[in-house]
Amino acid sequence: MIKRFLTAFLILQLLALVQVFAHDKKLKTIITGNRTITLAIPDKKLSITIDFSKGYLIRELKIKGKNVLSPAGIYTGISTKSKSFFSNSQFNGIKLSQNNGLIRLSGLIYGDQTIAVNETWEFKVYHDKIHWSITREYNNTTKLEDMAFPQYNFAGMDVWKGGILDNGGMVWCKYLKQVNDTYGVHTGGVTFWNAESGNGLRISTKTGNGNVIATKYSHSANNEFTCTQYVTNSRLEQRYNLSRFVSGKADVFAPFQIKKSMVKLEVDLQYVDYFKEYSRGTLPGIDAAAVRELLNTTGRYGVVDNNIIGANGWVSNWKCLHEPFFAQIGMAVDDSNYIKNMSATLDQERDEAVLASGRVLSRWHNVPGDEIPGTYNPKTGYYEAMWGYTIDSQPDFVINTAEQFDLSGNIKWLQLHQTTCEKALDWLIKRDSNDNGIFEMMNNNISEKKCSDWLDIVWASYENSFVNAQMYEALTLWANCEKTLGDQEKSAYYTAVAQRLKTAFNKPITEGGFWSPDKKQYVYWRDNDGSIHGDNLVTPVNFAAIAFGLCDDQQRIAQILDQVEARSIKENLFHWPLCFDSFKREEVSGGNWPFPKYENGDIFPTWGYLGIRAYATYNKGIALKYINNILQQYKKDGLSSQRYDRATQTGQGDDILAGISTTITALYRDIYGIRPKWNRMGIEPNMPAQLNGTTFSYTLRDTVYRLKLNVNDYEMSTTGFSIKSKDGFGAGKTGNMLTFYPGNKDEVIMQVNALSKQPINMQINSWGTDAFSWIMTSADNYSFTVKGLQAQANYRVNINNFSRDIKTDDLGSFTVKQRCASSTKFIVTKGL
CATH class of the missing domain: 2.70.98 (Beta-galactosidase; Chain A, domain 5)
Structure with a gap:
């Protein structure tokens, strides 16, 4: 026993004195006599030192040689x-x-x-x-x-x-x-x-x-x-x-x-x-680093935990279900983990926040105190807000579900939400008691001093244009989901309800609608006594009417947007306020007084995406100005505020809002045109010339799409295909088949089947109703099938100046086969 002890002692002494060490060069492992181990990856950008002299301890973790x-x-x-x-x-x-x-x-x-x-x-x-x-x-x-x-x-x-x-x-x-x-x-x-x-x-x-x-x-x-x-x-x-x-x-x-x-x-x-790893690519005219940081901080901050994604954030432990942009934020963040969690969030809300009647509870919070008495569930955290029934939770749940489906592509998941979304829409549809096509809130007039939407200390009542605008968007999106799920009857029903709402919404206020010809704006709400309220140029109301497609009258669009921009320039505002003029004192809580204060005139960038979407097709330069303004503000203060004071334009409020990132999510959706669909990647850009040369990668459902964007010149490529076009489009490839969606719509598609597994490369020259043309720039044996055309119609197909006539079948389809050894041009025109 003594002999073994001395042997061990001598070995330890020898290790300590001469620091004999084992060094595995391949694995970068060093074991020293002072009972430490150092491990490093081959390029030495990461190493750890483990100390086992007194137990187990990682004493150092070095990043590029610096211990952190x-x-x-x-x-x-x-x-x-x-x-x-x-x-x-x-x-x-x-x-x-x-x-x-x-x-x-x-x-x-x-x-x-x-x-x-x-x-x-x-x-x-x-x-x-x-x-x-x-x-x-x-x-x-x-x-x-x-x-x-x-x-x-x-x-x-x-x-x-x-x-x-x-x-x-x-x-x-x-x-x-x-x-x-x-x-x-x-x-x-x-x-x-x-x-x-x-x-x-x-x-x-x-x-x-x-x-x-x-x-x-x-x-x-x-x-x-x-x-x-x-x-x-x-x-x-x-x-x-x-x-x-x-x-x-x-x-x-x-x-x-x-x-x-x-x-x-x-x-x-x-x-x-x-x-x-988190590069946003090359973004001329845009501070790409600020975009990266904003989306990785403010954009992600609304994720409170698994199954709880919102737009307030984890510091306040709050989530408002009456917000429609959670899936849109995920689209811009472009992280599969966010997408997965958003699906789980909607699952939890379906199971815990939607009542049997179809009513969607409006909020989640960590503690009681903000609720209508008796509505807070201490096990789930869902409840109705104390300020009133915020009815926008009905359409917003549906909007998020529909947009999340386009990101996840999971049709089985959508099927599990079908009944709940129908119940949520039908709950609000049933509230049209006077059958005029406009859906009513649960409060009737301002004397009740209750809210009905996101502006929770403004007493918007009865017929609320903001909630109805969101309902129009929800109905439109959900009609498409019903079509995808194969229920054409319900799709037609929700489309008809949306169209009736649109007609009623756009009537002048004297005829029961929301348009004020005198003020040249949409008013906020009408009480049950017929009185009109909120004609003080409320920006979310007017932006939503344009952004969601309710207002497609170009004269009205110009009147609203020119008026908003003139007022913003006059005050030198970096972003849009909730309203430009004051509400009447009886229309708001006392905390909104004197004007401008809080929801009565302060700047809330949360609704920035509606402004960008409204301006994107009207004046891209104005949209781009506010995008850059919000990036500059992020560099100043991290957007670590609820809102900004109208007079000083400095951050205010302890409740930091992740929704303040939506101006930048709109950069991706409405300027770069990122429009994923459940069965394809889509782009519908509105590129101003200042952004020419934009290139970045976008990952959708594990496929990396490389995008190159210029004015009227768009390219999308993956390892399996490349498409160039001067118009927006959608595309997806499965096996050897590429499917092209002109305009990123579903009505007409072209399927390109290749004999080999080589990439399919093509350029779209034009695509109209009766004529379209493309060039194949990759060599292979191809079969081209165009679907969605007029049935039993005659077409002429010209391939490199050689023409032939063809007729569509009873489903409006035709197929052409062609070996393309070099660049091959196809021109298709409808015959008489």
């Missing part, structure tokens, strides 16, 4: 009601072993007579990742107060700007202002980034055996930024009501039970070139 950890490093542990135990404070029997590049630390046991943890760490370098496996064996079933599985302690609150979460959301370090401010979510993966250096750290996580992961982000007493992860047998509950964010408290999650079992967490640590 505090002295506390990264460790694991548990906390019972009486004591905490951590992996870095033990010194009993730590064992190190190596096998084929796998580093294994074992022998660590910590805890007490109530619970003991036997923990093993394993590491291995795989290409650009360091894989870390944590295995725990609990010897008992007990309740814990807290856990570190593991806890990352970064050197300061400014190491990272924030972290992009794998549920599509983000943690913004600057919002963890005070010590112990903490944000807790039910997901594990995160990509931290530094916006100055472009360095990023991605932490990917995977659990097994039915376990789940959660994470809290906090501002420690040592001013560290900490990321603490939990692996538990069941989903963690919140400790304080339904709060995901708590101020001044680090214990955001409620106590939880762990079972006598073995639990494992797989972690991949990876360096990320943030500028490259």
Whole structure:
């Protein structure tokens, strides 16, 4: 025994004195005599140093040679009601072993007579990742107060700007202002980034055996930024009501039970070139860096947690269901995790926030206090707002569902929402008690001092034009969904209801509509006594009428938009206010007085997308001006406000609104023309000349589309095809078949079948009702089938100046086959 002890002692002494070390050049692994291990990926952009001299501790995590950890490093542990135990404070029997590049630390046991943890760490370098496996064996079933599985302690609150979460959301370090401010979510993966250096750290996580992961982000007493992860047998509950964010408290999650079992967490640590990974491409005339940062912060901030995506955000623990732009934000953010979470959010709302009658509850909040008495559900958090029944939650639920379907492409998911969306629409349709085609609110007049929409302390009543405009959009979108689901009868019904609403909406106020010929604007609402209110140029009302297609009278559009722009220039406003002139005092809550104040005249960029959409086809230059204005404002203050004071144009309000990003989501939808459809990628650009040369990639359902945009010159390409056109279009490829949608519409399509699997490249010269032309620039044997034309009609097909006549079948289709060895031009014209 003495001999073995001396041998071991001599070996340790030799290691300590001459620092003999094992160095695996391929895996970049160094094991030193002071009981540390250093692992690095081959390019050395990421390395970690593990200290096992007193337990288990990752002492350093270096990004491009710079350690980003505090002295506390990264460790694991548990906390019972009486004591905490951590992996870095033990010194009993730590064992190190190596096998084929796998580093294994074992022998660590910590805890007490109530619970003991036997923990093993394993590491291995795989290409650009360091894989870390944590295995725990609990010897008992007990309740814990807290856990570190593991806890990352970064050197300061400014190491990272924030972290992009794998549920599509983000943690913004600057919002963890005070010590112990903490944000807790039910997901594990995160990509931290530094916006100055472009360095990023991605932490990917995977659990097994039915376990789940959660994470809290906090501002420690040592001013560290900490990321603490939990692996538990069941989903963690919140400790304080339904709060995901708590101020001044680090214990955001409620106590939880762990079972006598073995639990494992797989972690991949990876360096990320943030500028490259999250590049927005080349955007002439636009600050691409500001777009990237705005969408990765403000745009994502509305993700409160899994199944809760809104536009207020996680600091206030609030989500308004009476907002129609959550799916649109996802379109611009362009993150499959956001898309997945948005589908789950709508699933949860369908199940928990829609009543049997079809009424969609208007809000979610972490605590009661904002509700109509008796409506708050403490288990789900959904309720009716205390200010009144905000009826826009009805159409907005449907708008988000329809637009989310186009992003997800999941028709089975849409089928599961069909009945609920029909009930939500029908609930409001039934409220047309006087059968005039306009749908009525639950409050009748201003004397009730109740709201009926998003402007919740303005007493809009009875026939509300803003809600009805959103209803028109919902009806139009849902009619298309019914058609996709194969119910032509319901599609026709909702289309007819929308058309009747449009007709009634556009009548002069003297005839029961909302148009004021004298003021040259749409008024806000009509009380049940016939009195007219809100003729003070309310911007969301007038923008919505144009943006949603209710107003297609070019003279009216010009009268409204020219008036708004003249007033904005006169006051030198960087963005549009909710209204230009004052409401009457009896029309609003006292908190809106004197004008301009709060919802009576302040600037709320939340509704910016309606303004951009309204101006995009009328005056692109004006739309572009406000887009750039909001990017400049983001660079000043991060848009970290609810609203902006009309006089000073400085940020106001504690309730930070993620919806303030919608002006930039409109850049993608209404300027660049990103219009995904459930079965294709679509583009419908409105490009001003200043943006010529725009190029970027857009990912839809795992396919990367490369887009090049100039005025009347658009190109979309993937690894499987390339299409150029001077008009908007849609396209999708499955197998060897490319489907082209002129104008990104469904009425007429062309299917191009190739014999080989080579990319299909084509240029569309023109596409009209009776004549269309294209050029194939790739060589192959092709079959061209055009569908949706007039049935039994004669057409002449000219291929490289050789003509032939063809006739459509009973379904309005024809097929032409052609071998294209070089550039081949096709011209199709309808015959007599």
